[in-house]
C-alpha cells in the first residue's frame with residue numbers, strides 16, 4: 117500500500133509538471149477514478165469523456181479507458197498529446213467490426229445513413245455519417261427518423277435492438293456484441309428479482325433483450341449512476357461492469373447494490389461482469405506512461421479529418 121501511495125504521488129506530480137489531465141471511464145480501477153477526480157480530470161461515460169477532452173485546455177490528455185476513447189480524444193484535439201496506459205486495451209465491439217468488411221456491408225445500402233456506436237475504430241467512424249453513444253443514441257435516431265432517413269446501424273446488436281424498440285424504426289444491423297454485457301442472464305436475473313422484490317433493475321443497453329426487458333431504467337453508465345443517486349429506492353440490481361459500483365457507492369453510500377447474474381444457476385460471477393480491456397489500466401502503467409510520455413495515440417491526418425465529421429455531428433447535436 118505504501119507503494120500505491122508513492123505511485124499516486126508521483127502521478128499527481130507528473131500530471132502537474134506536464135499540464136496533463138486524466139480522462140477516465142467509470143469501468144476503470146477505483147484508484148484511477150479517484151485520481152482523475154482529485155487532479156481536476158474527469159470520470160465519465162464515453163459521451164462526457166469526448167466532450168471533456170474536446171474542451172480541455174491541458175497540453176496532454178491521459179485517457180484511462182479503451183482505445184476508441186483515446187482515439188476520440190485525439191480526433192477532437194490533434195494539437196494535444198494523447199496518452200493511454202496501454203494501447204492494446206481494445207473493445208470487442210471495435211474488434212468485431214473491421215473497417216474493410218464494414219465498408220463492403222455499407223456499400224450494399226447506398227441510400228442509408230450510416231450510424232455507428234462510439235465503440236468503433238477511427239476507420240469505421242470515418243465511414244459513418246453519425247457517431248452515437250448510449251447517452252444520445254435514441255435522440256439522434258429519432259431525429260433521423262423524423263427526417264425520413266433509412267439507417268445502417270453498427271456494431272452492437274443489442275443496443276441496435278433497443279434503439280429499434282424505443283424509436284419504432286427498423287435498421288439494417290451489424291451483429292456485434294460486447295463480451296461483458298452479453299453475459300448477463302435473463303432467467304437468473306428474474307430469480308434475483310424475486311428474492312429482492314423492492315430492488316430497481318438498472319441495465320446498460322449492450323445487454324441482451326431479455327435482460328433489458330426486465331429493467332426499470334435502461335441507459336448509459338451516466339444514466340444508471342444518476343438513477344442510483346436520484347431515485348428514492350435503496351436497493352438496485354445493476355447489469356453493467358461492476359467497477360461502476362465505486363462511483364455509485366460514493367454517490368449513494370447507504371444504498372445496496374447487487375451485480376446482475378452473469379453465470380448460470382443463479383450464481384453471480386463478479387469477475388465476469390468486468391471488462392478485461394478496461395482492466396488493463398492501472399497505477400503502474402499510468403505512472404510509466406506519464407514518465408515516458410508514451411504510448412501516444414496517433415491518427416493520420418486524412419483519417420482524423422474524416423472521422424471528425426461524424427463525431428463532431430454527434431457533439432454538436434448533444435450540446
Ligand code: 13P
Nearest residue numbers: 161162163249250336337
Ligand atoms: P457508456 O457510454 O455508457 O459509458 O458505455 C461505454 C461502454 O463501453 C459500455 O460498455
Ligand code: SF4
Nearest residue numbers: 182207208294296391
Ligand atoms: Fe467494449 Fe464491452 Fe468493454 Fe464496454 S464493456 S469497452 S463495450 S468490451
